[in-house]
Amino acid sequence: MGHRLPKKESHLELIELDTEFLEGMGSYCLRSKKKSTGYINKNKWLNAQFEEGLKYIQLLEHKKQVGFIEYTESQHSSRVVHADNYLVIHCLWVSETGKGYGSKLLHRCLEDAKKESKYGVVVVTNSHTSWTPSKDIFLKNGFTLVDTAPYNFELLVYQFAKDAPLPVFPTNWDERLKKFTVLTILRSFQCPYVEVATENIKIGAQKLGLDVKMIDFKDRTELMELSPTPYGIFSVVFKGELISFHRLTIHSVMKRIKELL
Template identity: 45%
Template sequence: MRSKPKSEGYHQKLSWLLERFQEGLQLKTIEEDGVPKGFIEYIPSEYNWRGISGANYMIIHCLWIVGKGKGKGYGSALLKACLNDAKLQNKSGVAMVTSSETWLSDKSFFMKYGFRSVDTAPPCFELIVNSFDNHPVPHFNHGWEQRAEKHGQGITIIRSDQCPYFEDAVNSILEVAADRGLPAQIIRIENCKDAQLAPSAYGVFNVLLDGRLITYHPLNKRELNKLLDTYSG
């Protein structure tokens, strides 16, 4: 919605969406006077792009409302649309990865709509579910550190095309790595199974330093340099 239509990240996201629609992904937007104010993206659990496993659930990837659109009930409308869709498809419930820090939604909003916490993952993730029946709930694919340790020295970026902002973030990380004389490599996540077994519960974007996760979300150069100073110190 805020990404630039001519940017590489925009076209990467578009191609990613076209492939995911074949797997049951839904992308719903809400508009005000013809202007998009928010969206929700969700997909059957078997094809989810988070670090979780589960069957017969709907997994919310993203629920986002533009700043000025908040407080108008748009988030509630989108969430209810997802819950209703899941019931129509005879799913056992809806689940989502939340975060107490940044980039992902906080769980507090969802708790008002029947969600509950069922699992946690470092550094700040919770898996929340709204169950419709007694079917086993999804769970995190633990083993984050072991998967991260498999990668070598320097910076490793493990990324997908799920978000249009990843491309610019990757370019910034590579520039910082070059400035600091750090070796850097990019590993692309090409399918949902690779995302489910990523080094973080977020799945689709992971930045490692010497085999250790340092961030799961895009950072600007100043933020990344500060973070690297912390780890090197």
């Protein structure tokens, strides 16, 4: 059952979603388009992941949603990182910075990690896209940078035990890219915007007379093996080159593909 969590401020409320609460409140991203394929897929994905222990917590102020955080155990995460016995944050978003919303959500995650005797919490960031959380809030709350990967990806960690093994990214990114010569989209449904991003690639490719190969990750094993970036949600590869790991306009899709033709 979903439940309302204890709160210090009377006007702030943390709500942990479960299947019942999700049906009533819905997930946060793309909620303005509840009939869209992306939104529907996200909620289906959440319901499946609740069974695996994923936490999806919304922050309300005066009953209005002002932020949320999503995190899960590393073995169920959609981030491509080796982080045994850590919790992995997928998303952290707030409607307004400077009001302590992000820190409040983050502290809830750290509390859960400690209760579950985890080594700590990790998050993947990238300053070149809004599709990952901003690293500033994590650095402010005691996280440290421990690894990097191509295309400006960074791995931050908050450790409870300093002698615990550090999480790391894989190192074979070039080998992964070389596996894909035809235009290929690799994705999972953790993010509702994946569907729109996919459509833009398909339309751009169609205008150029190219077919698109789709790989929807079946499980974490496949994701860890194939994803060409640490952000295992969405990647587009053509002729062994990464075209994007986030949404592009149709114009940008065509421009990028033409550069490789």
